Amino acid sequence: MNSDLLRISSSPHIKHEDSTRVIMTDVLIALVPAAIWSVYAFGYRSVTILLVSVIFSVLFELLYQLIMKKPLTVTDFSATVTGVLLAFCLPVTIPLWMVIIGDFFAVVIVKQLFGGIGRNIVNPAICARIFLFVSFPGAMSSFVKPESSLSAFALTLKPSDIDAVASATPLAMLKQGQFPSESLLDLLFGKNAGCIGEVSVLMLLVGAIYLLVRRVITWHIPVSYILTVAIITYFFPRNSITIEFMLNELLTGGLVLGAFFMATDYVTSPATPNGRLIYGAGCGVLTVFIRYFGGYPEGVSFAILIMNLFVWYLDRYTKPVRFGGDPK
Amino acid sequence: MSLTFRGGIHLPENKNTDQCTITRPREPAYIRVPMSQHIGLACIPVVKPGEVVSKGQLIGENNNGLSACIHAGIAGKVLRIESAINQNGRRDDYIVIENDYSGAVSPDIKPCEKKISELSSDEIIDTVRRAGIVGMGGATFPTHAKIKSAIGKAQKLIINCAECEPYLTANHRLIAENAKDIIYGAKILLKACGVTTGYIAIEDNKPDAIADLKKLLKGDSLLSVKVLKTKYPQGDERQLIYAFEHKELPAGKLPSDLGYVVFNAETCFAVYRAFSTGMPVTERVVTVDGDCIVNPGNVIVPIGTPFSDIINFCGGFSKRPDRIISGGPMMGIAQWDENAPVTKGTAGILALSKDMYHREIPNCIHCGRCVGVCPMHLMPCYFAAYSKINDYESCDAFGVKSCVECGCCTYVCPGNIPIIQYIRIAKSKLTQKK
Numbered sequence: 001m002n003s004d005l006l007r008i009s010s011s012p013h014i015k016h017e018d019s020t021r022v023i024m025t026d027v028l029i030a031l032v033p034a035a036i037w038s039v040y041a042f043g044y045r046s047v048t049i050l051l052v053s054v055i056f057s058v059l060f061e062l063l064y065q066l067i068m069k070k071p072l073t074v075t076d077f078s079a080t081v082t083g084v085l086l087a088f089c090l091p092v093t094i095p096l097w098m099v100i101i102g103d104f105f106a107v108v109i110v111k112q113l114f115g116g117i118g119r120n121i122v123n124p125a126i127c128a129r130i131f132l133f134v135s136f137p138g139a140m141s142s143f144v145k146p147e148s149s150l151s152a153f154a155l156t157l158k159p160s161d162i163d164a165v166a167s168a169t170p171l172a173m174l175k176q177g178q179f180p181s182e183s184l185l186d187l188l189f190g191k192n193a194g195c196i197g198e199v200s201v202l203m204l205l206v207g208a209i210y211l212l213v214r215r216v217i218t219w220h221i222p223v224s225y226i227l228t229v230a231i232i233t234y235f236f237p238r239n240s241i242t243i244e245f246m247l248n249e250l251l252t253g254g255l256v257l258g259a260f261f262m263a264t265d266y267v268t269s270p271a272t273p274n275g276r277l278i279y280g281a282g283c284g285v286l287t288v289f290i291r292y293f294g295g296y297p298e299g300v301s302f303a304i305l306i307m308n309l310f311v312w313y314l315d316r317y318t319k320p321v322r323f324g325g326d327p328k
Numbered sequence: 329m330s331l332t333f334r335g336g337i338h339l340p341e342n343k344n345t346d347q348c349t350i351t352r353p354r355e356p357a358y359i360r361v362p363m364s365q366h367i368g369l370a371c372i373p374v375v376k377p378g379e380v381v382s383k384g385q386l387i388g389e390n391n392n393g394l395s396a397c398i399h400a401g402i403a404g405k406v407l408r409i410e411s412a413i414n415q416n417g418r419r420d421d422y423i424v425i426e427n428d429y430s431g432a433v434s435p436d437i438k439p440c441e442k443k444i445s446e447l448s449s450d451e452i453i454d455t456v457r458r459a460g461i462v463g464m465g466g467a468t469f470p471t472h473a474k475i476k477s478a479i480g481k482a483q484k485l486i487i488n489c490a491e492c493e494p495y496l497t498a499n500h501r502l503i504a505e506n507a508k509d510i511i512y513g514a515k516i517l518l519k520a521c522g523v524t525t526g527y528i529a530i531e532d533n534k535p536d537a538i539a540d541l542k543k544l545l546k547g548d549s550l551l552s553v554k555v556l557k558t559k560y561p562q563g564d565e566r567q568l569i570y571a572f573e574h575k576e577l578p579a580g581k582l583p584s585d586l587g588y589v590v591f592n593a594e595t596c597f598a599v600y601r602a603f604s605t606g607m608p609v610t611e612r613v614v615t616v617d618g619d620c621i622v623n624p625g626n627v628i629v630p631i632g633t634p635f636s637d638i639i640n641f642c643g644g645f646s647k648r649p650d651r652i653i654s655g656g657p658m659m660g661i662a663q664w665d666e667n668a669p670v671t672k673g674t675a676g677i678l679a680l681s682k683d684m685y686h687r688e689i690p691n692c693i694h695c696g697r698c699v700g701v702c703p704m705h706l707m708p709c710y711f712a713a714y715s716k717i718n719d720y721e722s723c724d725a726f727g728v729k730s731c732v733e734c735g736c737c738t739y740v741c742p743g744n745i746p747i748i749q750y751i752r753i754a755k756s757k758l759t760q761k762k
Contacts, residue, residue: 006666007651010749012658012735013680014339014494018742020693071689078693118693118743218696271696271709315707322727323566323704324578 024077026216030207031084037190037200042092044152046196050087052096056103057083064112078117082106085125088197093142095156102128122308123268126301143169143193167193170252175297177238187251198254208260220276222259228284258300268308275318282307330532331571332557335703337736339494339560345617346497348625353641355402355427359632362414363421365671366462367469368394373423379406384607385434387423396470397460401610401630403432415661440603444519452520459602460609465592466655468673478521478589485526487514489593490563493656496676498613499593501626503537507544513596521589526551533558561734565590567703579730616642620649620679634667635677649679658735690745698737704730708737708747715750723754
């Protein structure tokens with residue numbers, strides 16, 4: 001017999017192959033279609049923004065952990081996902097240095113200072129987006145028409161270049177009580193002005209189906225979120241044609257991106273099925289409220305940010321009844 | 329429509345040995361028999377070093393409380409009685425017997441003369457007690473005590489052949505080869521408990537055994553086969569009863585409170601043997617498998633046989649094992665000694681090479697997968713989180729005492745957290761506080 005040491009550990013002795021890295025890789029794969037569409041819609045500048053965002057997210061995580069002498073976790077790809085998601089909700093005209101500031105805020109302030117992966121209380125990408133939004137409202141709300149040629153590598157774009165192709169987002173039109181100039185099909189395919197990754201609802205849905213099939217996300221949050229928005233906008237429209245208005249609200253403003261990719265972020269969403277349903281419904285109500293009565297045309301990121309703060313309570317109060325009932 | 333329960337996982341079955349007939353290796357040169365192989369009090373050795381024992385002879389008993397007798401599995405000389413750490417990490421007495429290969433059988437071993445119908449409940453209980461029969465599925469609860477607790481309460485009896493742990497096929501093979509005997513043992517148990525309805529619960533991944541049983545039980549008034557969906561942990565008696573009845577067993581209650589009593593298939597076989605030949609529990613079927621074993625298979629070995637003998641019989645190791653497990657991969661115990669003895673509860677010996685961990689730093693990402701798979705509907709991620717910061721009261725508030733340590737949560741955890749280990753710590757600390 002051999003005299004090699006045997007490993008002793010607590011049971012179980014087998015493990016499912018899914019690790020955090022596998023899950024994050026799945027999320028990245030699911031984001032690919034929308035990323036490809038962003039290149040088609042906004043040109044190579046969106047590739048630059050995506051790359052800058054990912055590289056600096058990972059870099060900031062690495063630097064922070066090296067400086068703070070913490071174990072390195074960049075290999076779990078969570079910072080990569082944060083980088084992609086942040087880039088997805090930025091306009092293509094944004095100066096690159098703002099992207100870097102956003103990455104720093106997302107990875108270092110929101111995630112690492114709270115204790116790293118799994119310990120942040122709000123979604124880093126969403127929070128960084130809102131940080132940029134309130135810090136640089138001008139740059140964050142200058143949108144351009146798709147298929148407009150912008151310089152791919154310019155650190156900042158000339159205002160005159162932006163003005164030449166500037167366009168209002170569908171949501172801004174809805175805010176003023178009008179229908180957007182694009183047809184519903186255009187909104188579905190993503191031929192409207194908006195952030196890099198949010199415009200093509202179709203491509204996002206392809207990725208979302210992949211995530212659902214791979215069981216990375218469950219249906220609870222996206223379904224309850226989108227259903228809530230649909231119900232409220234159908235019964236309380238800001239316009240006379242209810243169905244069309246409802247569909248416009250659903251296909252714009254990053255709702256699909258938010259519902260499938262941002263609100264379902266594991267760390268900042270409840271772990272119980274009922275908690276997820278309530279959380280999704282809460283996001284839906286807040287989204288519509290902010291869109292209707294808020295100062296900004298869009299409400300998805302604010303809604304998710306606010307609901308993030310309720311996750312612990314939702315988990316706590318939607319605890320499943322244990323097998324055999326709770327002891328009296 | 330197979331019966332099932334809520335939660336749990338369909339694990340990769342790895343039932344590689346389900347067509348390997350049970351073989352009997354040559355008897356080992358010596359056996360080391362631990363004195364606590366059951367739930368309850370440890371036995372006190374009744375033989376002395378130097379004494380010559382024969383097969384089936386009583387070597388340990390304890391009449392002061394819940395216990396199960398222990399008998400010699402081979403004939404030979406008692407070398408010594410030593411104190412050592414057993415599989416569960418507790419100190420235990422071991423009787424070491426050297427085999428003289430005479431094969432002498434104890435003169436006390438006599439088959440039961442009476443027919444089942446003539447036996448009284450007390451006679452059966454007494455025979456079962458003297459034969460040292462325990463739950464052979466791994467729980468090792470003394471069977472005579474279980475029968476006693478079921479009398480007058482249980483109306484239905486389940487023979488548990490779920491065998492939901494991956495790799496293990498000992499029960500499956502036992503049914504495939506000795507279905508008649510198991511049914512006979514089940515009828516003795518039915519008689520003992522005073523029950524007239526019995527079910528043989530079997531998972532749908534054993535179609536050959538199901539077909540055999542159905543053929544044998546055609547027109548049987550007492551026993552019938554119930555097919556269960558293959559899902560871990562279907563073999564847990566709570567989940568079994570839920571699958572049958574759709575009633576949840578309240579925390580701290582016994583199956584007999586819901587009118588059920590559950591026995592393992594191999595326990596039935598042991599009962600049959602105790603009546604047909606008079607032989608007590610001196611041997612058991614063990615599945616030997618894992619990617620490090622050259623010839624995986626099922627063997628029947630005397631209680632106390634060292635693992636190393638069995639592994640050698642199965643061709644030894646093909647590569648260096650990372651861990652050797654006594655039992656199944658989900659709830660078995662990793663061994664530090666390849667000479668650990670087979671006990672009454674050892675259903676399998678696995679030698680696995682792959683280190684199961686993802687080699688990532690453990691981090692909970694709050695994904696909720698553990699919540700989804702927990703068959704007890706708990707939130708394991710919070711047990712781990714609270715146990716980590718020594719907040720055992722919060723673990724209790726989240727229901728850590730209901731955990732059955734099936735390992736589903738740890739199996740699915742993408743964050744690589746040893747949740748079960750944290751749960752065990754929390755449980756033991758809570759018990760200490762009382």
